[in-house]
Amino acid sequence: MTTTHPDAPEVLVVGAGLAGLTAARRLTQAGRRVRVLEARERVGGRTHTLRLPLTGVSVDVGGQWVGPNQPHVMALLRELGLEVFPTYDAGQNLAHLLGRTLRYRGLIPPLPPHVLADYALLSGKFEALARRIPKDAPWQAPDAEALDAQTFDTWITRHAHTPQTRALMRLYAGAVFSADAAEFSLLHALAYTAHGGGINGHTLTRGNALQDRVLGGAQAIAQRLADGLPDVRLGSPVTRVEQDGAGVTLHTPDGSHHAPHAILAVPPALLSGVPFDPPLPPRRAQLQQRLPMGAVIKFLAVYERPFWRDAGLSGMAISDTGPVTVTFDSSPPQGTPGVLLGFIEGHDARALMGCGEEDRREAALASLARLFGPEARCPLETVERNWAAEPHSGGCYGALFGPGTWTGYGGALRAPVGRLHWAGAETARVWMNYMDGAVESGERAAAEVLAAGT
Amino acid sequence: MTTTHPDAPEVLVVGAGLAGLTAARRLTQAGRRVRVLEARERVGGRTHTLRLPLTGVSVDVGGQWVGPNQPHVMALLRELGLEVFPTYDAGQNLAHLLGRTLRYRGLIPPLPPHVLADYALLSGKFEALARRIPKDAPWQAPDAEALDAQTFDTWITRHAHTPQTRALMRLYAGAVFSADAAEFSLLHALAYTAHGGGINGHTLTRGNALQDRVLGGAQAIAQRLADGLPDVRLGSPVTRVEQDGAGVTLHTPDGSHHAPHAILAVPPALLSGVPFDPPLPPRRAQLQQRLPMGAVIKFLAVYERPFWRDAGLSGMAISDTGPVTVTFDSSPPQGTPGVLLGFIEGHDARALMGCGEEDRREAALASLARLFGPEARCPLETVERNWAAEPHSGGCYGALFGPGTWTGYGGALRAPVGRLHWAGAETARVWMNYMDGAVESGERAAAEVLAAGT
Numbered sequence A, B: 001m002t003t004t005h006p007d008a009p010e011v012l013v014v015g016a017g018l019a020g021l022t023a024a025r026r027l028t029q030a031g032r033r034v035r036v037l038e039a040r041e042r043v044g045g046r047t048h049t050l051r052l053p054l055t056g057v058s059v060d061v062g063g064q065w066v067g068p069n070q071p072h073v074m075a076l077l078r079e080l081g082l083e084v085f086p087t088y089d090a091g092q093n094l095a096h097l098l099g100r101t102l103r104y105r106g107l108i109p110p111l112p113p114h115v116l117a118d119y120a121l122l123s124g125k126f127e128a129l130a131r132r133i134p135k136d137a138p139w140q141a142p143d144a145e146a147l148d149a150q151t152f153d154t155w156i157t158r159h160a161h162t163p164q165t166r167a168l169m170r171l172y173a174g175a176v177f178s179a180d181a182a183e184f185s186l187l188h189a190l191a192y193t194a195h196g197g198g199i200n201g202h203t204l205t206r207g208n209a210l211q212d213r214v215l216g217g218a219q220a221i222a223q224r225l226a227d228g229l230p231d232v233r234l235g236s237p238v239t240r241v242e243q244d245g246a247g248v249t250l251h252t253p254d255g256s257h258h259a260p261h262a263i264l265a266v267p268p269a270l271l272s273g274v275p276f277d278p279p280l281p282p283r284r285a286q287l288q289q290r291l292p293m294g295a296v297i298k299f300l301a302v303y304e305r306p307f308w309r310d311a312g313l314s315g316m317a318i319s320d321t322g323p324v325t326v327t328f329d330s331s332p333p334q335g336t337p338g339v340l341l342g343f344i345e346g347h348d349a350r351a352l353m354g355c356g357e358e359d360r361r362e363a364a365l366a367s368l369a370r371l372f373g374p375e376a377r378c379p380l381e382t383v384e385r386n387w388a389a390e391p392h393s394g395g396c397y398g399a400l401f402g403p404g405t406w407t408g409y410g411g412a413l414r415a416p417v418g419r420l421h422w423a424g425a426e427t428a429r430v431w432m433n434y435m436d437g438a439v440e441s442g443e444r445a446a447a448e449v450l451a452a453g454t
Helices: A018-029 A071-080 A113-130 A144-148 A152-159 A163-177 A186-195 A199-203 A219-227 A282-289 A346-353 A357-372 A405-412 A435-452 B018-029 B071-080 B113-131 B144-148 B152-159 B163-177 B186-195 B199-203 B219-227 B282-289 B346-353 B357-372 B405-412 B435-452
Strands: A011-014 A034-037 A049-051 A058-060 A084-086 A092-097 A100-104 A212-214 A240-244 A247-252 A255-259 A261-264 A296-303 A313-319 A324-329 A338-345 A381-386 A420-422 B011-014 B034-037 B049-051 B058-060 B084-086 B092-097 B100-104 B212-214 B240-244 B247-252 B255-259 B261-264 B296-303 B313-319 B324-329 B338-345 B381-386 B420-422
Touching (some): A018 A034, A018 A435, A034 A255, A071 A435, A092 A163, A092 A357, A113 A186, A144 A186, A144 A405, A163 A186, A163 A313, A163 A324, A247 A261, A282 B346, A338 A346, A346 A381, A357 A381, A405 B346, A420 A435, B011 B018, B011 B255, B018 B034, B018 B219, B071 B219, B113 B186, B113 B199, B144 B405, B152 B163, B163 B186, B163 B313, B163 B324, B186 B405, B247 B261, B296 B346, B338 B346, B346 B381, B420 B435
Parallel strands (some): A011 A034, A011 A261, A092 A313, B011 B034, B261 B420
Antiparallel strands (some): A049 A058, A084 A212, A296 A381, A313 A324, A324 A338, B084 B212, B247 B255
């Protein structure tokens, strides 16, 4: 029988993002003493809400949308007493493809009939394949090896018959995976798509993943979670992980922490160079080398009012000409000031990720002006977040599974290693890399620890 | 002007593998004071020579071959006064393909004429493509984006017309890249192949990369290099990297080290979770997430004598049935005892990497017996190295460039970051992931530091 200080933690949680904090909440609710160690000086991980200095508007520079098809985060929002409000989507959308800008309502731009037929066939085929993938175990899909031996780009190139269809599918890769279609496997594309029940589940507002935003900003979820926890330590990066038969010891620059169990709720890529004693099993260690983070820069421009609405536009646009390839109206619920949100993804993000912020601002505003006219060039204020430059995220929205990773290493993604348990949006069984998946993963990891006893 | 202790190092080198030690030697020869920090309690990195306890034979459980087409390592061997001896290759080779075992002399198994024609066309097409790739900058190849958007497996599947050709190309992937063909891009396959001047440059003995072995074992190179250096510190893993305008500070558990410049000569994947202050540029940071190490288990069985030679066999075999898919005679120069070497690669290595050593031994001996008969089942002694289980290598032979990595991040592979320089076999401009590439990278990094002044 071990004697421990009566206040000593029973579970250590690494990472105060949504996954770690949700795990800590569930364990605390179950009567466990939990200590959360967070490397940053803030909670929220890949959610971060900023109040802008000039206009005073609050914007999300990280994750921002939730939808009714995402039960875990929706239930948590209700539990925490947080409110949501609808994403602005009235008016016409814009699609800039092959040098032409189209205005349209609804799902699909008014492309020539043969293109629409091609896109319908291709997306139908893709979604039919996706329905055959076990969401929580893609490596068990029929033909998993063949689906995982090719890139999503290879599949698009082979099956799309028009340049517009190829462009739309590559925009899907950028907007939803924050990567080029070449950077992940077809199996990953299918499994991830299956989490949303299809392409539209990921890309549309009403009824889908982009339906709502969190009043006060998405970081409020993490803040509210942390407020309910007794022991959250900021500025505590874990530099070494030890375990033996009795428990886990986590080292930080300010000292070490010990508990019978630990949940590591950070992107796996960030664990690759961290020493583990004893060393991690080789499959887990090699998995952590194989989950690179996506590349995305989120850019927000604030205007006195949402001028695009006057022109009958929703603020939603897609463009095959970067750097901004996807936009949304991200104004506060009352509609003023107007906030236009632009995403820079994959190769566009790489081209700009090493530049100075002024160069990125210039490039992003040029994109917005091409879509929304010269007024877009003169915002009151802008803000951006280059997630690849954040050492404690390594990129956003989440990890990419390249060819061979799901089939070669998928089984190691959630398998506990002794007293170490894994959470984080990458480990979610549904909506991986989304806020919903983070919450689901935290609840699953907490349940694992509770089931393990002490 | 900074005042430093007259004995303080002018350059820190991280990693006492061939790259780091070569860099340290060149800098020392140029009059610089160099300190080498090595995480392990030995030098040699991915070369490691063991003297086996029962038979007393010395075997290489890591890199072991050099060839006359590898000028950097050959010159270094001469410089160090180390001798080489020829790889045993007399007699017939074996090829076990599609359930049949063929005996043959020369390059290619005696397959049906339509298969030989198919293989000749396919390999010719592949090598013609490879000749168009700039060896030190694959991302500048014509059509680099398209070549990097697909896996090598996709290309094989599309262009091979017989199952035997597909099997041979996948064996090439396993034997030369220590990975499945699905795990890396076509562009990487081409660039890597180009380093050897074609497929045969990598896979053959006389005149090629497998011609010779180092007398006394390949680790002797590192030992001899280290013997000539004044300051090599073992057991010194670097846990934090800081730099400012004046120099670099490297933290280890036993203290910190400071110098005007540092060369990091370790696999990039191992740096992914190491804190850098200031943070690495985002493209470099994301590159480190995208260079997973190959999966290989090297298995050696020692027999009283090389019994396969009596049967007219060279000991060289390829097999599309694992776990051992490639074998060599790895006996000492005098020919006794007999040592048979089996490689377990890619998916075969993954299937066994988490097993106990006894299970791997059993599986490997069954493979050897299928190829060389029941005598292979009863070795005097065996030894293995499961490189994925080595925390300070992370896998072997080296890093894999998945789709999108060369074109998206290649430019960051060797670009110095302030006072930090990069070496290691992954950064080689020729023979990457080979001993020759490691030496070349060390010499290049040393030249960079010398050119940078202080």
